[in-house]
Amino acid sequence: MTMHGADGAGGADALLTVLELLAGQAPPARFDTLLDEARLTGLAGAELDRLERAVALAGEVNAGREQDARREAGLATLTDTARDLTLSYDLDSLLRVITRRARRLLGLDLAYVTLRGPYGACYVHTTEGSRTGRAGGPRIAPGLRIAEGYGLGGAVQSHGEAVWTADYLADERFAPSGSLDAGVHAPAFDEAAEAALRAEDLHAIMAAPLRSGDTVIGVLHGADRRVRHHTGEEIGLLTALADLAALAVEKAGLLDRTRAEVSELERDSSRVRTSLTRMRHVSEAHGRIMNLVLAGGDLGSVAKAAADALDATVMIRDQGGRCLATAGDIPGLVEEAVAKASLDAHARRRPVLADDDTWVAPVIAGSEDLGGLVIRAAGGLTGEDERLLELAAQSVAFLLLMRRSTAVAEGPVRDELLDDLIADPPHAPQQIAQRARRLGVDLRKPHVLVLARPEGGEQGRAVVWASSYTYRLSGLKTVQGGCIVLLLPGIDASAAARAVADELSPLLGHPVSVAAAGPGQSPDGVARMHQEAGRCLDAMSALGGTGSAASVQDLGFLGLLLSDDNDVNGFVEAAIGPVLDYDAERFTDLTHTLEAYFASGGSPTNAAEALHVHPNTVSRRLERIGELLGPEWQKPGQVLEVQLALRLQRTREVLARGRATADPTRQPPGPPERST
Numbered sequence: 001m002t003m004h005g006a007d008g009a010g011g012a013d014a015l016l017t018v019l020e021l022l023a024g025q026a027p028p029a030r031f032d033t034l035l036d037e038a039r040l041t042g043l044a045g046a047e048l049d050r051l052e053r054a055v056a057l058a059g060e061v062n063a064g065r066e067q068d069a070r071r072e073a074g075l076a077t078l079t080d081t082a083r084d085l086t087l088s089y090d091l092d093s094l095l096r097v098i099t100r101r102a103r104r105l106l107g108l109d110l111a112y113v114t115l116r117g118p119y120g121a122c123y124v125h126t127t128e129g130s131r132t133g134r135a136g137g138p139r140i141a142p143g144l145r146i147a148e149g150y151g152l153g154g155a156v157q158s159h160g161e162a163v164w165t166a167d168y169l170a171d172e173r174f175a176p177s178g179s180l181d182a183g184v185h186a187p188a189f190d191e192a193a194e195a196a197l198r199a200e201d202l203h204a205i206m207a208a209p210l211r212s213g214d215t216v217i218g219v220l221h222g223a224d225r226r227v228r229h230h231t232g233e234e235i236g237l238l239t240a241l242a243d244l245a246a247l248a249v250e251k252a253g254l255l256d257r258t259r260a261e262v263s264e265l266e267r268d269s270s271r272v273r274t275s276l277t278r279m280r281h282v283s284e285a286h287g288r289i290m291n292l293v294l295a296g297g298d299l300g301s302v303a304k305a306a307a308d309a310l311d312a313t314v315m316i317r318d319q320g321g322r323c324l325a326t327a328g329d330i331p332g333l334v335e336e337a338v339a340k341a342s343l344d345a346h347a348r349r350r351p352v353l354a355d356d357d358t359w360v361a362p363v364i365a366g367s368e369d370l371g372g373l374v375i376r377a378a379g380g381l382t383g384e385d386e387r388l389l390e391l392a393a394q395s396v397a398f399l400l401l402m403r404r405s406t407a408v409a410e411g412p413v414r415d416e417l418l419d420d421l422i423a424d425p426p427h428a429p430q431q432i433a434q435r436a437r438r439l440g441v442d443l444r445k446p447h448v449l450v451l452a453r454p455e456g457g458e459q460g461r462a463v464v465w466a467s468s469y470t471y472r473l474s475g476l477k478t479v480q481g482g483c484i485v486l487l488l489p490g491i492d493a494s495a496a497a498r499a500v501a502d503e504l505s506p507l508l509g510h511p512v513s514v515a516a517a518g519p520g521q522s523p524d525g526v527a528r529m530h531q532e533a534g535r536c537l538d539a540m541s542a543l544g545g546t547g548s549a550a551s552v553q554d555l556g557f558l559g560l561l562l563s564d565d566n567d568v569n570g571f572v573e574a575a576i577g578p579v580l581d582y583d584a585e586r587f588t589d590l591t592h593t594l595e596a597y598f599a600s601g602g603s604p605t606n607a608a609e610a611l612h613v614h615p616n617t618v619s620r621r622l623e624r625i626g627e628l629l630g631p632e633w634q635k636p637g638q639v640l641e642v643q644l645a646l647r648l649q650r651t652r653e654v655l656a657r658g659r660a661t662a663d664p665t666r667q668p669p670g671p672p673e674r675s676t
Contacts, residue, residue, distance in 0.1 A: 090252065110200060122218070157219070169202070454504075598639075
């Protein structure tokens with residue numbers, strides 16, 4: 001470009017060239033070159049001054065244009081960052097975006113964010129531009145702890161405003177003994193943080209606060225590894241980025257709290273759904289149990305339904321601890337622990353844990369103790385299970401009360417029926433059988449008669465118990481002569497007597513004498529069994545057996561005398577039947593050996609002389625007899641019955657031979673007929 005030195009045209013051309021360079025956004029060096037060329041061409045004086053003035057104004061225009069460009073870029077960066085905050089970034093991602101943009105926008109070597117910890121100290125959360133790959137000494141990296149009040153961050157925490165320095169390492173304000181202006185801050189010293197700053201070789205540092213309301217929750221740092229004087233515009237831009245970083249922290253905290261609340265709501269919802277499901281299960285199970293009760297189900301059905309609902313083993317006991325019904329076995333039951341838990345359960349009126357997996361629930365009606373439920377649940381019981389256990393116990397109490405009420409209501413009718421059965425003379429058998437069927441009693445099936453006489457105390461409780469007991473077993477009961485008369489289904493009179501004594505004696509708290517007779521299978525045999533049981537009870541009293549339980553069969557030969565049947569065949573069969581059968585099958589003479597043994601006073605030697613055999617032969621025969629009659633056949637009680645049976649058998653044989661002599665057509669007698 002050629003300049004004309006002396007004339008005005010040359011000066012005008014130079015000014016026009018400045019405008020062209022300015023319009024073309026030429027770099028500052030081109031303007032300096034223009035001035036140099038103008039001086040070389042001889043431009044001087046006022047023309048040169050005007051040109052220099054024009055070049056200076058062009059520089060200012062360029063500076064303003066660059067400032068506008070930087071401002072526009074900063075605003076665009078802030079806008080992009082604010083937009084990023086609306087996205088679903090987590091806190092780490094958002095702070096990395098902010099530090100990366102701060103470093104690029106302000107031309108920084110390093111940008112990092114520190115957040116305030118719970119105890120005052122800060123820690124580095126995010127960095128951009130750190131020399132983490134270089135060996136030797138600490139670096140500014142995530143996790144670095146910075147003491148409270150240290151460095152620019154400490155000053156920002158104290159002032160709540162941005163702080164900067166052109167050369168941190170040389171700035172006496174941040175030396176351990178220095179202080180910031182106005183004495184408002186005495187900086188602390190952090191050896192690790194100081195070493196990290198020196199290892200990073202940082203000089204120019206500026207720091208802007210992350211505010212949450214009036215609280216500074218962290219600091220955004222921008223640093224250079226050279227001395228640099230930051231402008232107010234740069235400080236303002238860093239402060240704006242710090243405000244966005246604070247928003248990111250608040251957003252992350254809000255999201256975390258929201259997620260925690262949502263998770264808690266989900267857990268609450270799950271718990272509510274689970275609770276509703278369990279409550280529905282409790283309601284349905286209770287409905288099934290009550291339907292069983294109302295449909296006339298027995299205690300066994302109720303126990304099984306409760307066991308299925310609770311996934312456990314269930315035992316129903318009465319107030320004396322005796323088992324009324326069970327669903328499954330409960331091995332290894334510690335009765336002492338169950339008894340203690342039962343007392344606690346009735347006192348608290350709710351289920352009580354007896355041991356690790358055994359529960360006891362009270363069966364109560366008002367203040368009356370009706371018994372308890374013993375539960376063995378290997379998996380334990382939830383709160384809903386305990387509620388179901390309480391409802392099951394209430395259902396059992398309701399069933400027991402229903403049975404008692406029914407028994408009490410039907411009591412007079414059933415008493416009259418049994419009174420008529422044992423009357424002398426008896427009433428019409430067909431009419432009695434019809435009445436029994438209407439009450440659910442089948443007199444054609446085997447049954448036994450039991451007499452129970454409480455030995456002291458009032459009889460009222462025993463009568464109430466008897467009504468419930470006979471109703472439970474589908475039997476009959478009445479009261480005559482101070483004794484409770486029970487007609488019960490069964491074939492074992494001895495077992496029936498013991499069962500009545502075992503249940504009634506603990507209930508009354510004093511002894512009960514119980515006698516039984518039977519079995520019988522017709523209405524007309526009830527009166528006979530009643531008479532036999534009465535004689536058995538009298539015999540027990542005469543023999544000092546008050547408070548015990550026995551049947552006619554238990555009294556041996558006394559039972560034979562007391563029985564109206566006088567079943568000699570049965571008595572002989574029970575006493576020596578196996579010996580008679582053995583002789584008949586093998587043509588041996590064990591019966592004769594027994595007679596000789598007893599006749600000789602129990603001496604095998606004397607018996608051998610009477611039998612004309614060797615004593616060893618008698619000993620072997622006695623061993624065989626012991627195998628047939630049992631190891632206790634020589635004890636006094638059984639010896640007496642064996643001797644009586646031998647005499648009865650010998651007498652029967654003599655009488656049979658006598659009948660055979662009178663009537664030669666009759667066959668000689670054999671052993672007594674065996675019952676099958």
